[in-house]
């Protein structure tokens with residue numbers, strides 16, 4: 619197979635059944651995605667950290683895009699107060715583990731997708747095994763300790779990270795390739811101070827459903843850019859560019875995160891092969 623003009627990774631196959639071609643026709647006709655891009659999406663594995671306010675809408679668009687393999691990590695159970703923003707759950711799901719209910723949603727939505735529910739809290743001791751082999755990890759978790767553990771594991775495993783976060787009406791979305799030489803990781807951005815601290819939670823701060831939905835779908839878009847790198851023109855991950863969404867104005871601004879040479883995670887990373 620010829621190399622893609624955008625890079626070195628080529629899709630493993632572009633053959634699709636007529637049903638799949640029809641299902642994803644609107645992607646395939648987009649010049650920025652195309653058949654090769656759709657094949658890449660279908661051959662990809664995305665790990666979602668958290669299927670809550672950010673993860674649930676992100677999951678809807680990633681599953682809708684046909685991401686072939688999804689791993690859903692969450693140790694929470696669904697509460698009635700989640701339904702205001704966690705769009706895949708219904709009243710009948712209250713009391714169920716979020717990971718299980720989210721996996722059931724995927725199975726109903728598109729049985730062709732492989733989905734794994736991980737009813738666990740991702741942390742430093744288990745993160746390496748949970749992110750291994752992913753094409754991208756989308757982190758929509760709600761605290762810095764988890765985010766740093768996930769980021770450190772991604773850098774160690776050579777896995778790209780999409781970070782999507784919300785504080786009241788400010789969303790922050792960025793793609794990180796901390797495993798690549800010269801690229802910032804999430805720790806370069808936030809530093810070491812938060813390893814043991816939880817940030818303020820939705821329960822304390824409040825959260826508007828539509829706002830966190832914007833951040834979740836923004837995160838899905840960013841993850842798709844990672845998956846399409848080297849295959850389609852949408853595949854420009856914009857590594858280390860932090861997109862800050864002000865939901866009140868609304869406005870969007872972008873800033874570049876520089877690699878911290880002293881970063882404990884990526885500062886002395888060996889050049890990637």
Ligand SMILES: [Zn+2]
Pocket residue numbers: 796802803804805806807877878881882883884885
């Ligand atoms: Zn770093």
